[in-house]
Amino acid sequence: MITTRLLKVLLIFLFPFYLFAQVDQNHLKKLSYHNLQDLYFKNIGNQKKQLLYTNAYMAKAIQENNKIRKAKANYQIALFYYQSDKNKAIQYLDSVIKYSEGSNDKFFPAAAYCEKADFLKSQFKFKEAILNYNRAEKVALRTNLDYYYVVREYIAITKSEDLEEYNEALETYKECYNYYRTKDFRTEKYADDYQSVIFGIADCFKSLHNTDSTSFYNKLGYKESAITKNELFKYLFTLNEGANQILKKNYTAALDSINISLPMMIDHKDTANELAAYYYLGKAYDGLGKKEKAAENFIKVDSIYKVTKEISKEFIGGYPYLINYYKDLGEKEEQLKYITVYMNIDSILQNNYRKLNKLVKIEYDTPHLISEKENLINSLNSNIIKTRWGLGFLFLTTLSVGGFAFHQYRTKKQYRLRFEKLIRKRDTAENQKKIIDDERKIDHNKLEDIGISGEVVNQILEKLNQFEKQKEFLTSNITIQILSTTFETNSKYISKIVNVYKEKTFTQYLNDLRIEYAIHKLEADSKLRKYTIQALALEFGFNNAESFSSAFLKKTGLKPTYFIREVDLVKKI
Template identity: 70%
Template sequence: MNQFKYFIILLFTVPAFATYQFDKINTDTISNEKPQKKDLKKLSYDDLHDLYFNNVGNPKKQMVYTNMYMAKAQSENNNIRKAKANYQIALLYYKTNTKKAIMYLDSVIKYSQNTGDRSFPVAAYCEKADFLKKQFKFKEAMANYNEAEKIALKTNIDYYYKVREYIGITKSEDLGEYNEALDIYKECYNYYKNKDFRSLKYAQDYQSIIFGLADCFKSLQNTDSTTYYNKLGYRESEITQNEEYKYLFVLNEGANQVIGKNYKTGLDSIKKALPKMIKYDNIGNVLAAYFYLGKGYDGVGKKTIAAENFIKVDSIYKSKKEISTEFIDGYPYLISYYKNLGDKENQLEWIMTYMTIDSTLQKNYKELNKLIHKEYDTPHLLSEKEDLIISLNDDKVKTYWGLGILFLTTIGVGTFGIYQYHLKKKYRSRFEKIIKEKITINSNEIKEKEIESTGIAEELVNAILEKLNSFENKKEYLEPNITVQVLSTAFDTNSKYVSKIVNVYKGKTFIQYINDLRIEYAISQLQENKILRKYTIHALGLEFGFNSAESFSSAFYKKAGLKPTYFIKELDCSINN
């Protein structure tokens, strides 16, 4: 489980503080506005240092202050100040550019070597080691810790024990050398026991060592000793009001209970601690929480939830590119889980992921081999991987035709489904429009220019329009077999006159005019008379003057924009709702 480490810069340069907190500088002396170079030149190293850390999160401002710090150091040819300026620049690249950060740390080491400074080059060696660990370069990391250890022993004994702790963390969490790490933690524990271990200066260091002891005993399966130190750490963190460490001990004890197969107790503790780890952005221990949740849920037989938590562990690893050997057991679990489900593709994916981690750890620190081959050694993984690939290829050959047919069918069904969806949407819109606004087809307004354009005498036009109005009001258009000749004979006039007047004043052909009248009436009657809605389409056609179901449906669609069957169905649904 990951121990919490705060920035070394604060331990080495501002030992009275454990977070980014500094006394506010005199605002009469230094303005909050962006200072001019001539103003910055008047400031001391301490003022520039404080301004740098007061502007964490604003790298542009920080660079202004550190550049002035560097310029001041160069003008005075002060090597230790040059080292501290380079250290500040390195911190700016902490999360964005590891290569540049290490380059500036090397400059810190160069300028501060043999200066006797209490902070440097020890801080630079430790930060560099931390970067190297993230790249799985454990040998190089240990070499840098050892250099820091040798120098701190001569320059600052407090820092010496911090470096010793970092070596213990590396041996425990990264190298699996738990007994060696335990000896280092005991050495540090004895040192802090003789200090004022509840003071601001030593409280967190002391609690961190207690956690290291508890975590080492947990890894050695010594659950009783683990519980003892978790309780001790919990009590100390409560006394000093250190909430993050308090819940770190809760999490560690939860993991210890899971290892001891007290799954319910363990799961309860982990669930209490996880939100706090998220709150403090303690990514390493968020990962630990998900891992032991996976172990716990597996213990109570909830294998799917266990797999979900192991997958969360992997997602954090892929995002942060950090994982310790303690947490890689989730990969064999996922391989077996998907194997039992018969899911060959996911099984192969987790084998590949596990082998990638395996090869990375082997490449950078071969002694780790013994730790990562518990359930799956490399030859076994390679064999299983090849078998799965062959099996999947066979399955693919067998299913290519099936997939092709399925694809074409899916495309066809999908296209038809989309077409039907849009058609229904269009029909629904038209239906709602019909219900809201009554369709009107009559237009008996007489326009002068239209009268003139017919070439028919005004008196005759008015007489025919009046007869058409009577024809509509009496609903004579419902009679079957109405033609322009039949109507002109009834009007005692020329069929050409009737046709011309309908064209001009109704804006449509005679057949369209008759059909629209019938459909408008059909729509109103279908809304009012529920018995009509039970008729067949053929019967409805006859009811409204049509000779067949097809001619009725066609006329209805041309006028309303939808089929009569759909209109009737929607009417029934809207009334029932």
Template identity: 55%
Template sequence: MAHFLWSKTLFLFLLPLALLGQVQKKDLTRLPYDDLKKLFIENEKNHTKQIEYANAYLAKAKQEQTSIRIAKGYYMYSIINKGTKSICFLDSVIKYSRNTNDIDFPAVAYTEKAYELKAQFKFKEAIDNFILAEKYAYKNNIDYYYEIKYSIAVLRSEELGETIEALNLYKECFKYYKAKEVRTPKYSINYQNTIFALADSYKALNQTDSATYYNKLGYRESKFTKNERYNSLFILNEGANLVLKKNYKAAFDSIKKALPKMIEYKDEGNTLAAYYYFGKVYDGLGKKSEAVKNFIKMDSLYQKTKRITPEFTSGYPYLISYYKDKGDKENQLKYLTQYMYIDSTLQKNYKELTKKLQKEYDIPQIFLEKETLIQSLEDQNTKSYWGIGGLFLITVSITGFGIYQHSLKKNYRSRFEKIMNQTEISNEHLTNTPNEEIEIQTNNNKEDIGIAEELINQILEKLKRFESKKEYLQANVTIQMLSTTFETNSKYVSKIVNTHKGKTFIQYINDLRIEHVIVQLKKNTKLRKYTIYALAKEFGFNSAESFSAAFYKNTGIKPTYFIKELG
């Protein structure tokens, strides 16, 4: 079931803020930092205004050269961006706050970076950043330390299925909060979050009595603090727990009571959970058609949010089997396709699942029966023919997708092994070769390019030294820049690189960088924890996209795959 997490904006609200009136744009940098922060938050729905206030905050901080203020300015930018852009700004937050001993930073930045990585399904990198956040919070903010520990536990339980490991972390958090004033605004939410997590974990482990104990505790605490949302959440979770106890009538009553509140509070994750457990209740009561209706509602919510945890995926095999028994091959394939896609998204073993599905749900047989289906439906209206066409396309898509995935994985693995089996690349050799020992070998078979041989040799020697010193790792290396350094004509450098290196100047620079990247990633495990954007900047590329494109062109695989296989 979905857990509640603190948002970035909520965090900013916790900071001291001052009330202020309207100010002109030109006067923004004269405002106190807290006032700029206040304006930034108040304009949450006005992106242009937020950028203005973030600009003013950061400009003021840079003018005063205050590291922690600069960090907080970049943090504002991280809030109004998502994904890779947000991570880029968070890296700047970390850079400027790392040595400040601030109560919140860089721990908050590492935490938010972890959330962004989690959203990209980069769970290992997310945990690494959570752990770094823990390290800083433990020194400067013990309350926040336990919030981070809770976040790590949520990731491990919901995304990685490591329920027992997560449960131990939840117990640590529970012990900490029990010693606090848990019915005060400062601790009540975190305490109730932890109680819910314990109940949910025991439910996942099928320890239903323990789950009931914590659901009842959470119900009492949320009732006392008048937290209607959490109160409904504990009712829903106990309903799910009653499904495991096969007390379907009581389960139905609990879920029915909680569902309207989940919808009212727009809690889509737990609304999906409610429909899933309604499906389980109806199945337990032998009402298959009603179970199907609720699993379809569950799928509709997934289609809207594109978020689902492994706990709820068993609704799809139920739908597939139901439509298989009904002989409805179109819906059978529809939910089969959906299930396969979700499985690949959750990064399970796609190949094994494909074999299982082909065996259990007769994909080859469905394909072979296409002609029979056409014959049996030929008297129906035009709409039916569209259905047959769709069925055929879905079947072909599933088969093709499976073949493609298998072929792609095989090719990627082959290319990866080829890279790993290669001897250390040429620029690695140059690293260990003293400059005075570098020899220039010219190829006498090269075509005449209209440049004196002595000049060619001079430029080749300078290129060798350029490679050995790894000057290609500098950002924005251009042929004009290099020609000026070499004290020669850019056309000469271009011709010599084309002829003697067999590639364009841009390809030449990019290949040198990628070859160096591969060597460094093999040797340096710390680099494997970098984001793609950070790697791009580290090795001279202007963007994550240009780095990924160059890596793929050089190796035939994506950098994310290469790093993942390195382990």
């Protein structure tokens, strides 16, 4: 399916790894959120400065405990992970939703729900995606009617492009179309959305093989995009009409339209629609009986797939054509190559869409080449292979079961000893901490080693003490850079002082504070022990269940689930 879903302009806020530039922190602290955001965008291409202004924005939001600003900061960080780590992006979007829920902001948390839905779609979790779109539209209906219809279009796109629910999608597109018709739809504010909705209607009609209605809306969309001088949309409507002419069997007209639009797709690096253009060129040449030209274009589809590893069910039809094309030519190697690719794509799509019960239908008869190859493999030394595999499997199974049972016994024993030791030590931990804090003095030898004045060390230690007492370590997404901005000092100073006086890295120091607090709260509060691990992670300042479990295990030698279960047993006795 030809798509109008252009890549978002990601608000790439590079989440801090280290800070290079020395700046006047007091000056940054005085800047407004608007100023910090302007400075960020004025320094696109200068990652060091962008990083600096991002940290200041987040620090300001944390210091002022401004929930909606925390939400926006987390949103920008989530978009940073758009390409690299979708699960992490979803975790930051959950933080956006948490901070902005009930805020009456025009875009939050609705935008966060939409972004989360997009990420879920990329993981083929379509039901969860629709659920998040529904949450977004409920919020937007109350706070921002224009954005409500943007969300409605997202739902229509998902239903048409992913779920093949074309009639339902068409109804939603028409609902949006009627809304935009009441607006000044040729202004910059509404033109793109209006034309995108027209495209969605045309594409749905094409999928339903209603070619006359498809042509009507393609012509309307072309006219509107020409009036507003939107070149990309103009050529998208041209490409879509080319695909529609193939359904009408007007192959020459189809070639004209597709060849006009293809250069625009290439110039804009719109690989999804470039792939669509080559596919439809292949279909058009096939309709004209030009087999070699058809094969050339289907091969180009395959070359794009090899780079992007993305292809929809609509465009895999070129592979059966190539399989039969090379079969007729007697080129077995090429035939086998495209059989292998096609079967691999089919397997991926079957797996991704299995939950929807919409499996991809195999469109070709398995060639004799594959059948002969499989028969040969199955016949050679079959008895020897079966015997060896059987004995090997039996031996490995016995060894694995025995090893697993012994490992489980040792693990349970070790866990129990660790739990008992942890409970015994916890009662004296507070007193020991007070003694250590009272006896700790500024060590002048250490001062010489780290090269920081005693006055600065005292100030930072006192601020760290307040940081601990006020439980600020429970703030999610806190970093040494954000803390240095809050403390009005240098992040390297904090790092060195934590290393020397806390005798651990900053990350270890932060995680240990959180885990020590978690141990205390879990033992004292029976309600907390009923929380999920994900909920506990957020409660104690971690971004996800995995990082909380890992830090808990590293600190105590126990998994949090085991600790909670044993505490419950002890409390019941």
